[in-house]
Amino acid sequence: MKTVSELLTAARAGHTAAIARLLSIVENDEPGATEVIRATYPQTGRALKVGFTGPPGAGKSTLVSSLTAAYRKTVPRVAVVAVDPSSPYTGGAILGDRIRMREQYLDKGVFIRSMSNRGQSGGLSRATRRVVSVLDAMGFDVILVETVGVGQQEIDVVRVVDTVCLLTIPGAGDDIQAIKAGIIEIADLLVVNKADRPGADEAVKDLMQMLNLGTPRNDWRTPVIKTSSNLGTGIEDLMGAVRKHREWANQSGEAQRRNADAMRTEIQALMRERVLRELERRMDPKQIEDVVSQVVSKRLDPYGAVDELLGPEAKG
Amino acid sequence: MSKPLRVVVAKPGLDGHDRGAKIIARAFRDAGMEVIYTGIFQTTEMIVRTVVEEDADVLGLSILSGAHLHFAEEICKALREQAAKEVLVVMGGILPPPDIPKVKESGVAEVFGPGTPTTTIIDFVRKWHAAQ
Numbered sequence: 001m002k003t004v005s006e007l008l009t010a011a012r013a014g015h016t017a018a019i020a021r022l023l024s025i026v027e028n029d030e031p032g033a034t035e036v037i038r039a040t041y042p043q044t045g046r047a048l049k050v051g052f053t054g055p056p057g058a059g060k061s062t063l064v065s066s067l068t069a070a071y072r073k074t075v076p077r078v079a080v081v082a083v084d085p086s087s088p089y090t091g092g093a094i095l096g097d098r099i100r101m102r103e104q105y106l107d108k109g110v111f112i113r114s115m116s117n118r119g120q121s122g123g124l125s126r127a128t129r130r131v132v133s134v135l136d137a138m139g140f141d142v143i144l145v146e147t148v149g150v151g152q153q154e155i156d157v158v159r160v161v162d163t164v165c166l167l168t169i170p171g172a173g174d175d176i177q178a179i180k181a182g183i184i185e186i187a188d189l190l191v192v193n194k195a196d197r198p199g200a201d202e203a204v205k206d207l208m209q210m211l212n213l214g215t216p217r218n219d220w221r222t223p224v225i226k227t228s229s230n231l232g233t234g235i236e237d238l239m240g241a242v243r244k245h246r247e248w249a250n251q252s253g254e255a256q257r258r259n260a261d262a263m264r265t266e267i268q269a270l271m272r273e274r275v276l277r278e279l280e281r282r283m284d285p286k287q288i289e290d291v292v293s294q295v296v297s298k299r300l301d302p303y304g305a306v307d308e309l310l311g312p313e314a315k316g
Numbered sequence: 317m318s319k320p321l322r323v324v325v326a327k328p329g330l331d332g333h334d335r336g337a338k339i340i341a342r343a344f345r346d347a348g349m350e351v352i353y354t355g356i357f358q359t360t361e362m363i364v365r366t367v368v369e370e371d372a373d374v375l376g377l378s379i380l381s382g383a384h385l386h387f388a389e390e391i392c393k394a395l396r397e398q399a400a401k402e403v404l405v406v407m408g409g410i411l412p413p414p415d416i417p418k419v420k421e422s423g424v425a426e427v428f429g430p431g432t433p434t435t436t437i438i439d440f441v442r443k444w445h446a447a448q
Contacts, residue, residue: 002400017400020371028319091320092345098366099355105362112369116320116350 004032008039011138016111019138023113026130037130040137045259047079047136049143050242051157053123053183054167056149059193061100062229063167064144068104070235075141079111080104081132082146083124086116093117097146111140122156123147126273129160129266152182159262162255163245165189165238168207170199184210187222188245195226195234220248283309321349321445323374326363327356328391331381336408340376343434344441349374360387364394367403374441377424379409384419392423404444406437 002010002018004025010018022040026033050067052060064080071078082097095114104110113135118125124147135143147157158164166187184190190211192203207224223241227234249255291308294300300308325341327334334356344351352370354363367375375395379387384407395403407419408428416427425444428437 007400016365017368017371017398020369021400024319024322024371030319086350087345087348090346090348092348092350093320094341094345094351094353096353096355098352102355102362105365112366114350114352114370118320 004035004039008036014139019111019135020113022134022138023131026134027115027125027127029127033130036134040134043137043139044133045136047140047143048242048246049132049136049145049161049163051145051147051161051164052167053147053150053154053157053164054191054193055151055169055172058149058167058169058172059229060146060149060167061097063191063193063227064097064146065101065104066229066232066235067144067238068101068110069107070239071142071144072104072107072109077109077111077140078142078144079113079135079140080144080146081113081115081128081135083115083117083128083148085148086118088119091119111135117148120156121154123150123154124156124160126269128156129262132160150183152184155183155186158186158258159265162249162258163188163242165191165242167191167193168203169194170197170203172203188220189238189241190222190224191234191238192224192226194228194230196228196230200226218252218254220245220252220254279310321374321441322352322370322372323349323376323441324352324354324363324367324370324372325376325378326354326358326366327378328358328360328363328387329379329381329383330357331379332356333380334378336380337376337378340378340408340434340437343438344376347438347442349441360390360394363391364398367395368398368400371400372403373401373445374404374406376437377405377407377409379407379411384409384411385415385422388419388422388424396423402448404441406440408432408437 007018007021011022022036026036052064054060068078068080084093084095084097086093093116097114098112101112115125115128120126132143132145145157145161164186166183190207192200204224204226211222225234225237225241227238291305295302295305323344325337327337341351341353352366354366392405405424406426407424411427419427426440
């Protein structure tokens with residue numbers, strides 16, 4: 001097995017297998033993960049990072065595949081990170097996004113990585129940000145990030161990419177769905193995908209009306225774009241909108257603000273992870289099980305259980 | 317927490333009978349592994365790139381087309397050249413018995429014929445992993 005510094009050298013020279021190994025090291029938090037992040041972090045921030053989120057079956061993978069091909073006509077290297085859900089019972093996962101991207105397999109300028117969300121509920125896994133950041137440092141020009149199929153509240157992607165595209169499809173719900181809070185608020189671009197289907201124009205109209213109801217948080221006007229991977233239409237429009245959003249974000253200071261927010265969240269998450277790991281290390285698993293059975297049999301309440309586990313000095 | 321094993325399940329060549337591949341993909345998932353499912357009609361280059369990019373530990377090939385000798389040799393050779401680590405290659409499908417030693421010589425660790433319980437395959441993979 002190669003050392004981390006050997007892997008870094010090979011990966012920087014473009015060796016696919018070395019890049020893939022580095023991603024696993026940060027994904028699994030293997031020994032060396034800290035070294036990888038430390039060595040790559042200074043080179044991040046150059047790639048165009050675009051996120052794709054939306055309900056299952058909205059066509060995320062297929063659209064990402066079309067965009068990959070389109071971006072490859074303009075830049076030498078494109079990476080795709082596609083996240084799928086893990087089983088809540090076994091932790092296993094079937095990662096099937098590559099099936100929709102098979103046309104890009106043989107393009108040497110494309111790197112595709114599938115990830116399991118490993119039980120995280122925000123639409124990505126805990127390590128997705130780190131994986132994207134390593135790809136960024138490895139010199140990929142464009143990184144497309146696809147979330148698991150989401151509902152209304154999975155918004156982690158906003159902390160990983162520069163521009164979030166929220167996909168919907170014609171007939172996906174009435175206009176009340178569209179004015180609810182949550183995921184719709186983090187969308188920088190709204191995409192009505194599968195626009196070759198009936199009802200696409202109505203969906204666009206509903207979304208436009210919804211956008212006009214609210215008070216905007218800033219002077220970005222979220223566009224609504226129709227795309228169809230079947231017909232191959234709308235891809236150029238979408239790329240144009242992404243470019244416009246990026247220009248706006250850089251000029252308005254939104255990009256810096258969002259990056260600071262994301263880093264704050266990342267640091268807090270890392271602190272939580274470390275503190276939790278330290279606590280678990282100090283705790284006897286038998287003691288935890290004992291407290292659980294006391295709570296189950298109603299001899300103790302959950303708050304009391306935490307007091308018992310953490311000791312008197314941590315009483316809330 | 318130990319990291320989940322990553323398994324690529326692929327069907328090389330021109331046969332579209334993917335029920336076996338889907339069953340084994342599901343069995344690997346239910347055993348707690350992360351399965352990258354590539355679907356049917358895969359070429360050697362597509363499969364090898366998938367294994368390399370996904371940094372997979374295991375490659376499960378499902379072949380019913382009769383082209384097992386060709387694919388076993390080509391895929392195992394390419395993996396030795398390109399993968400960053402040793403990849404366990406297992407094969408499922410219908411092979412004439414005299415061909416089994418031949419694909420093993422190419423680098424396939426084991427062949428699982430029709431009727432093999434999925435638990436046998438999972439156990440085989442787990443034993444290999446434990447020995448690593």
